[in-house]
Amino acid sequence: MVGTGDYPGCMLASLLAERLGLPAPPPRAVVRLSHKYYSRILQRGLVPEATPDFVSLSPYASKPQLGRLGYPVFIKPVKGTMSIRARRVDNVHEFREGVRFSLLELVRKHLILRPYQHLLQRYTDGEVPAWHFIGETPLSGVQVTVDGFMERGRAVVMGVVDSVMYPGTISFQRFEYPSHLPARVLERMREVAVRLMEGSGFDQACFNIEMFYDEVHDRVSIIEVNPRMSYQFADLYERVIGMNTYEAQLALAVGEPVPWNAGAARVGVAASFVMRRFIDGRVTRVPSAQEIARVKERFEGVVVQVLCAPGERLSDHVQDVGSYRYAIVNVDAPTREELFARYTEVEQLLPFGFT
Incomplete structure (x- = not known):
């Protein structure tokens, strides 16, 4: 059983398996790792040097109980997606703004998370419900995603992808492989990932850890x-080293040895670019099939995924905080300079229109 989506995909796959x-990861491990508070508890026990201070926060409290954290604090839902409601808050007023939901939003949130709440009651102490938040010491630096898999209790790191934001935001601009961080730093990240995952109880599936x-x-x-594979990155690994992460995940799902044998690099670098706007708008035009075909003729292997359609508002789709995705473009090149040059040309050849 395979699930590449966090919720309910990989949890449902684990329960059915x-x-x-x-072969599949135990539900207890999947549930705990996917809950940001209980995952931090695991991290604090296994890799304390890589775990920030944290505290659970009720969105219904008039004043957050921050303990020793104090302000500023970074808050996010314990069960969320795409950085929605994740933000830094500097005072009580900003906290209340960050956790304020309309009545309709609250009803939807509780209905959607009800099955997950049942799993929390089965596999944890149940003291931090699925609709609560976590507060953490704000982090900064170069962000990456460490991709790997667990096979019969052994962790294997497949690679590290740089996760680059639009300047001054927490909205992803691109995901670039391989990472440009020094080898010694990448080795420390691998060691942290292996120690954490081998002690977590997770097994027989891919994982990714943002650091x-x-x-x-x-x-x-x-x-x-x-506790799932980074499906958006599978194409990047195949372009650069000739191995697709779906190969690893499918082998694990059927109990066969993982054929992960990254050979010599076929190209220098690959990236998945996220095209965004930072104001909402109605879509008036998207590239035609013929226009996309011309892009693919110009640059062999380019992948273009259009995320909207004429007549829609960008906000009709689930979006990150403060920005609106409308397309994803995967491209590779011999060098990083050529990569950016190719993407710039691709972007110019893809006509989108917004009011």
Whole structure:
């Protein structure tokens, strides 16, 4: 059983596989790792040097109980997606703004998370419900994603992808492989990932761990753990080293040895670029099939995924905080300079229109 989506995909796959006796990570491990507070508890026990201070926060409290954290604090839902509601807050007023939901939003949130709440009551102490928040010491630095898999209790790191934000935001601009961080830093990240995952109880599936490297303090910190593969990155690995991460995930799902044998690099670098606007708008035009075909003729292997359609508002789709995705472009090149030049040309050849 395979699930590449965090919720409910990988949890449902884990539960069904357990019932059917198929290879898959234990539900207890998946539930705990995907809950940002209980995941931090695991991290604090296994890799304390890479775990920031944290505290659980009720969105219904008139005043957050921050304990020793104090302001500023970074808050996010314990079960969230795409950085929605994740933000830094500097005072009580900003905290209340950050956790304020309309009645309709509250009803939807509780209905959507009700099955997950049942799993929390089964596999944890249940003291931090699925609709609560976590507060953490703010982190900074170079952000990356460490991709790997667990096979019969052994962790293997497949690679590290740089996760680059639009300047001054927490919205992803691109995901670039391989990472440009120094080899010694990448080795520390691999060691942290292996120690954490081998002690977590997770097994027989891919995982990815988002991390920061703070060069000023020479510190590696975990942002969060995702008990699933990074499906957006599978194409990047195949372009650069000739191995697709789906190959690893599918082998694990059927109980076969993982054929992960990264050979010599086929190209120098690959990236998945996220095209965004920072104001909402109605879509008036998207590239035609013929226009996309011309881009692919110009640059062999380019992947273009259009995320909107004429007549829609960008906000009709689930979006990050403060920005609106409308397309994803995957491209590779011999060098980083050529990579950016190719993407710039691709962007110019893809006509989008917004009011």
